[in-house]
Amino acid sequence: MDIPSTLNVVIGLFFIYLLLSLLTSEIQELLASSVFDWRAENLYRSIQLILGNTATELLYQHPLIKSWKDYKQQINQSSIGPSYLPSSTFALALISVILEQSGVQPKLDSLTIPDFIKAIDSEPIKTVFDTDQIKLFKILAVKASNEARESTNIEPLEKAISDWFEQSMIRASGVYKRKVKFITLLIGLIAAIVLNADTLNIANRLFQEPIVQKNLSQTINLILTQDETSALKNCLQSKPDLETFCPDLKENFLYSYLFDFSSLPLGWGASNLNQQFNSPPNILAFNMIKVLIGWGLTAIAISMGSSFWFDLLNKLINVRNTGSKPSKSESPTNQN
Template sequence: MFGSNVLDIAIGLIFTFLTVSLIASTVTEALSSAMSWRANTLFEGVKKLLNDQNFTGLAVDIYNHGLVNSLSSGTATAGTSPPIKPSYIDPKLFASALTDVVNLNPAQTLTELKASISTVQDQQLKDVLNGIVDRTNGNFSQVRDEIASWFDQSMERVSGSYKRKTQLWSLIIAFVVAVALNIDTVKIAATLWDQPMLLKGISPQPGATAQQALAQLEQLKLPFG
């Protein structure tokens, strides 16, 4: 009996916490969308990748390229954040855009590819592209694949930064929700101990929205709010 009650309380608390978590994640996602966190984080990542923090060089051309930023008019100006920024860039499309911007094409020989790369202003980026051309012996298809792989690996670190930011905000929002709803773990546990039949109303629905989960929690008459 004792073990059964403890298990019931654990189930009730888990459902309560999952509801708060769902509310927090929904609010975080809405905030992320409204504030364009994903697009802005990607924008900063691309600028760092191209060593163009001031947005005055290759990053401008990349963000004006139709393959990368198809929804924009392609008229972003140097030093000014683009009015429209994509929230995701396909690595292969980035590679194609970069080869276009640097004027690399399949018809070029190894020497001609390096001549085009020599026009790149940033020395580190120039070394990266020359290294890719050397490793692939000037095979354009392989050059593009390596650029895509380089971009993809770099964006994994950017993705990690974005996840840490959203996790922090989810934690903050979850705390605010818990305080706003006056969710007291001790009181809820005590109520479930005294009234185990309340758990009969718990039936989590897969894919339930935050509003649906909160409504179900309210129906249980638990001490919160």
């Protein structure tokens, strides 16, 4: 088989990976946001880790945070709270909680950094935070005081706490991403089995059926040049101006090319099963092991993410469309 044909097979396989990755990400998003609320739970546990149980409970009862929590619980009754908190909101809520618990008289609108240092040093605060946390907040306050031009300016203090919170959440997000990676792999395996997306069988059918691979490749080329697909690419790259439309773009793409795309070598149809289980050496145990390996490879590929396959697919399409360049000896300028 020549290189262009082999490239068409790879492009077709990667396109199927893209579709299945989008499907898996939609399922994972549904589970994470509406069913199990993993993001909200991860945020709560992360804040609990850096502040402690008592402070976290007080923080989540603060009006700035509670409004986010109440809104989330209108969507999901079992939600533990918001899935995301702006660092500036967290900083203001934490400063307010410290002032309230310390008994220091100034309100938030008349607070000075010396007032905050006095509040963090008060006896009641020792029942809310441990010694290391109190030292940390004092260090942040002193640093903010050195940066402030006026003692009444608490913006450096807010920024210091916001930056500290963001750094803490970056570390926490690493743990969450590893958890999501495992969950995506598991969902990908289930999707591969349900749709019978066997990588070895898909590649084999594309190799053995040139008409299928050629038609699929040409269709993919048309799909990737559509305006809707370009918008989907921006969506996968997390462009903020398309964030509202991302779910609709993903769903439309899936309905158009996965559920209604009959030429894909997927599913439990007779032709697919015949290729998987009745091909040489026609030993059921051997073919079953091969199918299991194919499902496993598909699950691993899905876990790479739709953005990865979208970028790779575009690069391969460009390579195929560019074609090989003529050598110098074949160049018109070198011909007699």
